[in-house]
Structures are given as structure tokens and as C-alpha cells.
Amino acid sequence: MTGLGATMVRAGRRLLSSLPALFGVLVFTFLLMRVLPGDPAVFFASGPNAGKEEIEQIRKQMGLDKSVPEQLVFYLSDIGHGNLGRSMMTGQPVLKDLRERLPASLELTFTALLIALIAAVPLGVVAALKPGSPVDHGVRLFCALGVCVPTFVSGLLLIYAFYYLLGLAPDPTGRIDVFTSLPPQRTGFLSVDFLLAGDVEGWWAACKQLILPAVSMALFVIAPLARITRASMLVSLGSDFVRTARSVGLSWRKVVITYALRNAILPVITIAGIVFSTMLGANVLVEKVFSWPGVASYALDALLSSDYAPVQGFVLLMASLFVLVNLVVDICYGIADPRVSIG
Amino acid sequence: MSEELLRIEDLHVSFSTRRGMVEAVRGVTLDVEAGEMLGLVGESGSGKSVTGFATTRLLDTAGRVTAGKILFRGQDVTKLRGDDLRHLQGAAMSMIFQNPRAALNPIRAIGSQIADAILTHKRISKGAARAEALDLLRAVQIREPEARMNAYPHELSGGMCQRVMIAIAISCNPALLIADEPTTGLDVTTQKxxxxxLADIAAARGMATILITHDLGLAARYCRRIAVMERGRIVEEANPKTLFSTPQHAYTKRLVAASPTATSRIEDLVTEEERERQATFVSKPRPELAHGTPPLLEVRKLAKRFDQGAAAVADFSMTMAGGESVGLVGESGSGKSTTSRMICRLIDPSEGEIVFDGQSIGHVASRDFHRSRFRKDIQMVFQDPNESLNPRFTAFDCIAHPLTRLDGMRGGDALRKRVEECAERVGLPLDLLPRFPHQLSGGQKARVGIARAIACRPRLLVLDEPTAALDVSVQAVVLQLLDRLRRENDIALLFVSHDLNVVRMLCDRTIVLRNGGIVEQGESRALFDNPKTDYTRKLVEAIPHIETGPLLAAAL
Structure with missing residues (x-):
């Protein structure tokens, strides 16, 4: 138990040491938003013919009449009080908006990552077992296709095939169709909430909505995962300890899975963490194509309408998630590899 | 056929490489009787390990047995498939490898790894397998075996890892054990x-053992019969005594001569004929130092503490005169490399003074030392000639680099001349200069490393195990080269090594280190002939001796 306690202490220390970086991100995004062209006051004025006074009033209301350093101080003190500001688009506090949309993005990203890992690791292993064989080349081709087709194209293709032609998938219009009643919110992950509520039909409906966007996202990240699995599996299979395992006649399964794969999976964990962070921020295209109510499309809309607060909130959220994901990866690594201790 | 356990008949093994098929073993014929220990000796590339891997069917996918038979109890191993093969591996014959730490699964507890091997061949419960694994750990004399069951390889020393490897190899009582350089890279005491x-276990269990090694002394100590391999063939087979006293084959003669013994001198390391060929240089006696000459290097109360824990080096003092050679010996972890690096100013000492040529250099931070004018005077030769050369630099670039950086030479004829001069100095053929490290042999790379170190005409050369990765015949040549450099260019050598035979030959004085402190120091021969401390005695006794040494000298 002391080992676990020590790990927690080190994890806490790691979180603390990432605070300066988060602060830097805050300030940087704040300044970036201020230098971007476009005046939010004009944008949110009642109409194109709004008078000068009206715009001036909005500006005062938003605090834009003050100098940039002053605005920054106000902004930081708001953040310190847990207030991310109010979105001009939705009229709601940014925190509330993000809290509503984050689970949708997370659910999509988790599912996509899971699908990608389930596909990529065996593909990588198979390719590494017979390097240079047709199987290896097949995997390489598949990976290349996955990477070179942008997610919105693969998403549209999937919709065309499974919704339009085959009619297997439901309308690509969000997390759930309008006729299904939502389960009581517990985790925010619809598939989990439905299960907790014991509503199997609803769960199935949510899963059907989820599967196409998740697959189109997964297709894009299978390539890096499969390639890193193959590369580290090749190293692992050629290593001395695999030779030792073969020298005492261990079964093929034991050699490949217990000895080679368990060692080869270590770099895959790292890459999976990076892939996850990237997907979370970059899945805006998929969210748009499938009308998925996630944080990325929310931030994009805000950015297009010069709505400062949501964009700043989004960047802060992403940065925090990135820190968190890296921490989780390091902890996983520490568990998987006894040689590593985080700190 | 009653005694014969393994018979290799005219074995040929080829590897397919980018440059086509390469024959690694060309016609090896060998017999091993039940219970005997056979030494298979040769230098790198002689095909000794490949013969071992072919026997246990562990060749890389690129390697193939192209001809010949390997009969184990009358059954041809090369034709076995599937379950028959797996039954053979581990249960009938097993193998111990060179680098024990790499040979164990780094993320699996050692107890589980031993149990894995047991469970492969015995239908017993997991608990019973673990109990057997524990017994095996006791059999290989691991202290606190219960606690070690759950240890990972990185938590054990190299010697411990090799014991675990032995435990895995003997777990199913094989009839034949092939040990491929089992102690290379371990300290002499651990090696012994x-x-x-290994010898006790093999004798107690009646296992036949093939000891594959480059170390003739080691083979002579443990084997009753030695087969010498060169370029894929067995050139000679005899008992150790005959082999050392009257080697028949020219290669064996060279190998025997190159193996340093307790009494050999640097000049003895090559055979008679070669010596005559090389005898062109005249060794001039070193001029006696004028009284009162300040020492070249003076180290006072040097200490190094790393972030936490005990001091790696404590209270280390020594002096060196110009052109003197001093050996720094000790087991791994004794602080000899740390000391040498502090003296080279690659790392900073925690305490103490380093005075070079009357000037204190210990306080100059190691990161700034490259700007000091003494950087030219103190140069280093590193242990691994493969790792210490930039793979994207040609041999020429490697040697030219210190000249351009430290001597401020620009390209052009002057630089070319200096580089060629250095190459000639170390006996590196000039046509090799445009080559990249991977196109050079180990000995050639070692020469490039030395040429680079002497390029700026240093006065002190610090050598960290410069021959540890080299074959004995190459080592012999490199040692002679170093000795010549010292005599002719008056370069002082600080020679860090675990090989006492080499230190005894090359160094005037020797300092024995243990746990970061000096145990004993003195004139090399006196120190080794009459060790004053138990520790030094233990070190000296652990060296595998070729006992027929004097006899050999007489024969030559």
C-alpha cells in the first residue's frame, strides 16, 4: 500500500508542477484572442445597423473598453473564482456549456480510441510476426489509406454506405434520436447512463449513433498505433529475452503474448496518450459531420463569432486534459514497467 | 553410441544478408560425450556462437543450416518440427547467453520466468512450479531466494541475473547445456x-556442457577438451595442456600468444614471426625524470557524490608523472570509471583538487572545460569503439574533429596531413579513412578512437576499458600500440580496466579501487605478485590462469 501512496504523492507533485504551464496557456490564449481581427461588440450588437452608442454600451458591458492588462487581471481573477465567463452565443456560462458538451466529446473519443487500439494492436502484431509478407504489406496499405483519407471524408463515406445505401445506421444527427427519452444523467456518457438506468433499448440506440463517428475517427489513428506496435514488436521479438523464452521451449502463444507483446506495448501506451489528446481537440470535423454536440464544434463556432470566453475556456480545458492524460499515461507506464517510477 | 550425446557432422550455416549469402559455419564436426565439459574457443566471427544456436535451433530467421547433421542422441535436430522441437528445447538441451540482463524479460518477476520454463515441460500446478523455482534459486545460491522470487532483473546485479539464467536453463534437467560466453562482461570475481x-551444477547433474568463449584461460580452467574455431571451421582440438604447450595450427599459436597471462609481457603477445616483422621500432628507455620535476597530474582528496546515497568515490589521491602509465582496477561499482571521468573533466567532482601541469583544473566546470587550454592535453579513449564514434562521421572526420575544434585547424592540406599522420601513427591504413564506422572492424574502430584521442598531441590519455570489447588478438595489437605511443610520444596513460593481466603488462603502477576508495597501490608487478590486502588477492586469484605459461614461453 505504501507503494500506491507514494505513487499518489508523486502524481500530485506532477500535477502541481504542471500549473505554470497551464497558466502560460491561459495568458497566451487570452492575448491571442485579443490580437485576432474582429470586434465581438460589433458582432453581438442587435443588428448590422446598430448605432455607435449601442456598440459602445455592449463593449462596456463586456469589459472591452478597459486596457488589455486590466482585462487580463479581471480574467485571471474570474478564473481563480472558477468563472470562465459567459458565452455570447448561447447566453450561458461557459462552464455550464462545456460541462454539457464535454461528456459527448469524451465518449466519442474514448470509443474511437478503444476501436483503434483493438484494431491496431493485432494488426501491428500480425505485421511484425511476418515482416515483408503479404500480410505486412496489407496492413501497411490499410494504414496508409486510413491516414490519407481525412476524417470528414471517411465519415461522409461511412454515412453514405451505412445510412444511405444499407440503412443500417441511424440518422447522423447527434448522440441520440429525438424520440428516445434521455436517461437520468450520471456520468454524462449516454451509453453508460442508459445501462445504469437499465434501458437496454436506449443503450443500443446510443451505441448505434456512436459507432459511425467513432469508427471514422478511429480509422485516422489506427495507422500510428499499428505502426508503433509493429516496430516495437519487431524489436521485442528480436530481443535476447525472447530468444531465452524460445530456448526453453515456451509455447508460441506464451512467447508472443507474455514475453514479446507485454514488452512491446509500452511505447504503444505513450503513443495512445498522445493520440487521445490530439483526437479530443481535433475531432471537430467529425463532430460537424455527425452533428455531434461536442466541445470542439462548440469552440469552433465560438471562434468564428469572436466569442472570447468559450474559446479561452476550451483551450484551458484541453490543456488540463492534456496534463491529465499524460499523467495517466505515466502512471500506466509505471504499472506496466517495473523499471519506471514516475516523479 | 553409448557415451556420445551430441554429434555435429560437417555443419554448414549460412546467413542471407544484403550482400548475399554469407557462410558463418563451414564444415564443423564435433562430438560431445555425456557429462563432459567442452570448450569452444574462437574470436568474434569465428562461428562458435552460430554453431551453438544451430544446435539449439535458435538461429535468426536469416540463418539456415545448409548442410550437415546435428545428431542429439542419434536424432537429427535440424529436421525436428513443432512439438518435437519444443520438447527438445529446455527439456533436453538449453542455453545460457552472454548478456544476462538482456536475456531476462525485464518486466516479469524472475520467479515467474523460472516457473514459465518449468510449466512448459511439466504438468504440475502453478504453486508447485513456483516451489520448484524457489528450490532452483537456492540451487544457484541466490541469497534470500524467497524475496528474490518477486524481483525484476533490473533489481539484480549482472552476476545474479546470470544465476537466474542458469536456474532457467537447468530447470528441466537438460542433458546438454550450451553456455555462450556466460561470464563475459562480469567482474573477474563474479566470473569465477x-x-x-556452473561447473558444480553440471557435474552434480551429469549435464554435458559446451562452453563457448573467447577466453582461452577460462576454457583451460574448466574444460577437459578445447576445440578452437576460426572462420567457421574447427582448426584444432586438444586438451588444454597440449593446446597451450604445443599448439599445432598457426591460428592457435597466435591466439595462445595473444592471451595475456600472469607472466606475459607486451612483446610476448604476438608470435615469434610477427614479432620479427614488427621489430623495426627500437624501444628507447624512458629518461629518468629530473629531480624536483612537478608531476603531470596530481589529484588530492577527490570525491564524488551523486544525487543521493553514498559517495561513488571518496578521498582519492594520486600523482602521475609525464609518460607514466598507471592502472586503475576494481570491480564494477568500485568508482574507477567515475574517477577517470572526473580527471578527464567530463563530470564535476564534489570535493577535492585536480592539478594538471601545476594548474588547478578541478574547479573548471566540466561543461566549460572544452574551452580550457588543457582540453587538448587530456584526451580520452572510450570503452565501446562502436558506440563512441559518430555513425555519420567517416574515420577521417572523427580524427579531424578534435583538430578543427581544439587546434583551430581549418580544412585543407594541413588538416589532411595531420589526420593521415595520426592514422599512420596508430597503424590505420589510409584507404580506410573515407569509411564510416559501420564499415570498419572492431579493431579498426578502436584505432580510429585512439587516433582521435592523440590527434591534438595530448600529454595524458585516459583509457576506459579500451580493449574490453575487442578480441584478444586485436587487443594484443592495440596494447602494443598504446605502449609504443607512451614510449615514443611520452604520453602518460591512465588505464582503467577490470582485466588485471592487461594492467599488469601495460602499467608501471596500479591502484586498486573498491567501493570508491583506494585499497592498495604500488608498482604493478610487486602488487600482483604479493598482494597486501585480501581484496587484491581475491582479484588476482580470480583471473583464469593458463598454467602452462612458462612452458609455452620455453616452447617459443
Whole structure:
């Protein structure tokens, strides 16, 4: 138990040491938003013919009449009080908006990552077992296709095939169709909430909505995962300890899975963490194509309408998630590899 | 056929490489009787390990047995498939490898790894397998075996890892054990303990053992019969005594001569004929130092503490005169490399003074030392000639680099001349200069490393195990080269090594280190002939001796 306690202490220390970086991100995004062209006051004025006074009033209301350093101080003190500001688009506090949309993005990203890992690791292993064989080349081709087709194209293709032609998938219009009643919110992950509520039909409906966007996202990240699995599996299979395992006649399964794969999976964990962070921020295209109510499309809309607060909130959220994901990866690594201790 | 356990008949093994098929073994014929220990000796590339891997069917996918038979109890191993093969591996014959730490699964507890091997061949419960694994750990004399069951390889020393490897190899009582350089890379004392253990276990269980090694002394100590391999063939087979006293084959003669013994001198390391060919240089006696000459290097109360824990080096003092050679010996972890690096100013000492040529250099931070004018005077030769050369630099670039950086030479004829001069100095053929490290042999790379170190005409050369990765015949040549450089260019050598025979030959004085402190120091021969401390005596006794040494000298 002391080992676990020590790990927690080190994890806490790691979180603390990432605070300066988060602060830097805050300030940087704040300044970036201020230098971007476009005046939010004009944008949110009642109409194109709004008078000068009206715009001036909005500006005062938003605090834009003050100098940039002053605005920054106000902004930081708001953040310190847990207030991310109010979105001009939705009229709601940014925190509330993000809290509503984050689970949708997370659910999509988790599912996509899971699908990608389930596909990529065996593909990588198979390719590494017979390097240079047709199987290896097949995997390489598949990976290349996955990477070179942008997610919105693969998403549209999937919709065309499974919704339009085959009619297997439901309308690509969000997390759930309008006729299904939502389960009581517990985790925010619809598939989990439905299960907790014991509503199997609803769960199935949510899963059907989820599967196409998740697959189109997964297709894009299978390539890096499969390639890193193959590369580290090749190293692992050629290593001395695999030779030792073969020298005492261990079964093929034991050699490949217990000895080679368990060692080869270590770099895959790292890459999976990076892939996850990237997907979370970059899945805006998929969210748009499938009308998925996630944080990325929310931030994009805000950015297009010069709505400062949501964009700043989004960047802060992403940065925090990135820190968190890296921490989780390091902890996983520490568990998987006894040689590593985080700190 | 009653006694014969393994018979290799005219074995040929080829590897398919980018440059086509390469024959690694060309016609090896060998017999091993039940219970005997056979030494298979040769230098790198002689095909000794490949013969071992072919026997246990562990060749890389690129390697193939192209002709010949390997009969184990009358059954041809090369034709076995599937379950028959797996039954053979581990249960009938098993193998011990060179680098024990790499040979164990880094993320699996050692107890589980031993149990894995047991469970492969025995239908017993997991608990019973673990109990057997524990017994095996006791058999290989691991202290606190219960606690070690759950240890990972990185938590054990190299010697411990090799014991675990032995435990895995003997777990199913094989009839034949192939040990491929089992103690290379271990300290001499550990080497002796591990080899004694291996020999005892083999004798107690009646296992035949093939000891594959480059170390003739080691083979002579433990084997009743030695087969010498060169370029894929067995050139000679005899008992150790005959082999050392009257080697028949020219290669064996060279190998025997190159193996340093307790009494050999640098000049003895090559055979008679070669010596005559090389005898062009006249060794001039070193001029006696004028009284009162300040020492070249003076180290006072040097200490190094790393972030936490005990001091790696404490209270280390020494002096060196110009052109003197001093050996720094000790087991791994004794602080000899740390000391040498502090003196080279690659790392900063925690305490103490380093005075070079009357000037204190210890306080100059190691990161700034490249700007000091003494950087030219103190140069280093590193242990691994493969790792210490930039793979994207040609041999020429490697040697030219210090000249351009430290001597401020620009390209052009002057630089070319200096580089060629250095190459000639170390006996590196000039046509090799445009080559990249991977196109050079180990000995050639070692020469490039030395040429680079002497390029700026240093006065002190610090050598960290410069020959540890080299074959004995190459080592012999490199040692002679170093000795010549010292005599002719008056370069002082600080020679860090675990090989006492080499230190005894090359160094005037020797300092024995243990746990970061000096145990004993003095004139080399006196120190080794009459060790004053138990520790030094233990070190000296652990060296595998070729006992027929004087006899050999007489024969030559």
C-alpha cells in the first residue's frame, strides 16, 4: 500500500508542477484572442445597423473598453473564482456549456480510441510476426489509406454506405434520436447512463449513433498505433529475452503474448496518450459531420463569432486534459514497467 | 553410441544478408560425450556462437543450416518440427547467453520466468512450479531466494541475473547445456563464482556442457577438451595442456600468444614471426625524470557524490608523472570509471583538487572545460569503439574533429596531413579513412578512437576499458600500440580496466579501487605478485590462469 501512496504523492507533485504551464496557456490564449481581427461588440450588437452608442454600451458591458492588462487581471481573477465567463452565443456560462458538451466529446473519443487500439494492436502484431509478407504489406496499405483519407471524408463515406445505401445506421444527427427519452444523467456518457438506468433499448440506440463517428475517427489513428506496435514488436521479438523464452521451449502463444507483446506495448501506451489528446481537440470535423454536440464544434463556432470566453475556456480545458492524460499515461507506464517510477 | 550425446557432422550455416549469402559455419564436426565439459574457443566471427544456436535451433530467421547433421542422441535436430522441437528445447538441451540482463524479460518477476520454463515441460500446478523455482534459486545460491522470487532483473546485479539464467536453463534437467560466453562482461570475481557454480551444477547433474568463449584461460580452467574455431571451421582440438604447450595450427599459436597471462609481457603477445616483422621500432628507455620535476597530474582528496546515497568515490589521491602509465582496477561499482571521468573533466567532482601541469583544473566546470587550454592535453579513449564514434562521421572526420575544434585547424592540406599522420601513427591504413564506422572492424574502430584521442598531441590519455570489447588478438595489437605511443610520444596513460593481466603488462603502477576508495597501490608487478590486502588477492586469484605459461614461453 505504501507503494500506491507514494505513487499518489508523486502524481500530485506532477500535477502541481504542471500549473505554470497551464497558466502560460491561459495568458497566451487570452492575448491571442485579443490580437485576432474582429470586434465581438460589433458582432453581438442587435443588428448590422446598430448605432455607435449601442456598440459602445455592449463593449462596456463586456469589459472591452478597459486596457488589455486590466482585462487580463479581471480574467485571471474570474478564473481563480472558477468563472470562465459567459458565452455570447448561447447566453450561458461557459462552464455550464462545456460541462454539457464535454461528456459527448469524451465518449466519442474514448470509443474511437478503444476501436483503434483493438484494431491496431493485432494488426501491428500480425505485421511484425511476418515482416515483408503479404500480410505486412496489407496492413501497411490499410494504414496508409486510413491516414490519407481525412476524417470528414471517411465519415461522409461511412454515412453514405451505412445510412444511405444499407440503412443500417441511424440518422447522423447527434448522440441520440429525438424520440428516445434521455436517461437520468450520471456520468454524462449516454451509453453508460442508459445501462445504469437499465434501458437496454436506449443503450443500443446510443451505441448505434456512436459507432459511425467513432469508427471514422478511429480509422485516422489506427495507422500510428499499428505502426508503433509493429516496430516495437519487431524489436521485442528480436530481443535476447525472447530468444531465452524460445530456448526453453515456451509455447508460441506464451512467447508472443507474455514475453514479446507485454514488452512491446509500452511505447504503444505513450503513443495512445498522445493520440487521445490530439483526437479530443481535433475531432471537430467529425463532430460537424455527425452533428455531434461536442466541445470542439462548440469552440469552433465560438471562434468564428469572436466569442472570447468559450474559446479561452476550451483551450484551458484541453490543456488540463492534456496534463491529465499524460499523467495517466505515466502512471500506466509505471504499472506496466517495473523499471519506471514516475516523479 | 553409448557415451556420445551430441554429434555435429560437417555443419554448414549460412546467413542471407544484403550482400548475399554469407557462410558463418563451414564444415564443423564435433562430438560431445555425456557429462563432459567442452570448450569452444574462437574470436568474434569465428562461428562458435552460430554453431551453438544451430544446435539449439535458435538461429535468426536469416540463418539456415545448409548442410550437415546435428545428431542429439542419434536424432537429427535440424529436421525436428513443432512439438518435437519444443520438447527438445529446455527439456533436453538449453542455453545460457552472454548478456544476462538482456536475456531476462525485464518486466516479469524472475520467479515467474523460472516457473514459465518449468510449466512448459511439466504438468504440475502453478504453486508447485513456483516451489520448484524457489528450490532452483537456492540451487544457484541466490541469497534470500524467497524475496528474490518477486524481483525484476533490473533489481539484480549482472552476476545474479546470470544465476537466474542458469536456474532457467537447468530447470528441466537438460542433458546438454550450451553456455555462450556466460561470464563475459562480469567482474573477474563474479566470473569465477558463476563459472564454479556452473561447473558444480553440471557435474552434480551429469549435464554435458559446451562452453563457448573467447577466453582461452577460462576454457583451460574448466574444460577437459578445447576445440578452437576460426572462420567457421574447427582448426584444432586438444586438451588444454597440449593446446597451450604445443599448439599445432598457426591460428592457435597466435591466439595462445595473444592471451595475456600472469607472466606475459607486451612483446610476448604476438608470435615469434610477427614479432620479427614488427621489430623495426627500437624501444628507447624512458629518461629518468629530473629531480624536483612537478608531476603531470596530481589529484588530492577527490570525491564524488551523486544525487543521493553514498559517495561513488571518496578521498582519492594520486600523482602521475609525464609518460607514466598507471592502472586503475576494481570491480564494477568500485568508482574507477567515475574517477577517470572526473580527471578527464567530463563530470564535476564534489570535493577535492585536480592539478594538471601545476594548474588547478578541478574547479573548471566540466561543461566549460572544452574551452580550457588543457582540453587538448587530456584526451580520452572510450570503452565501446562502436558506440563512441559518430555513425555519420567517416574515420577521417572523427580524427579531424578534435583538430578543427581544439587546434583551430581549418580544412585543407594541413588538416589532411595531420589526420593521415595520426592514422599512420596508430597503424590505420589510409584507404580506410573515407569509411564510416559501420564499415570498419572492431579493431579498426578502436584505432580510429585512439587516433582521435592523440590527434591534438595530448600529454595524458585516459583509457576506459579500451580493449574490453575487442578480441584478444586485436587487443594484443592495440596494447602494443598504446605502449609504443607512451614510449615514443611520452604520453602518460591512465588505464582503467577490470582485466588485471592487461594492467599488469601495460602499467608501471596500479591502484586498486573498491567501493570508491583506494585499497592498495604500488608498482604493478610487486602488487600482483604479493598482494597486501585480501581484496587484491581475491582479484588476482580470480583471473583464469593458463598454467602452462612458462612452458609455452620455453616452447617459443
Amino acid at each position: 563464482v558463476v563459472m564454479d557454480l
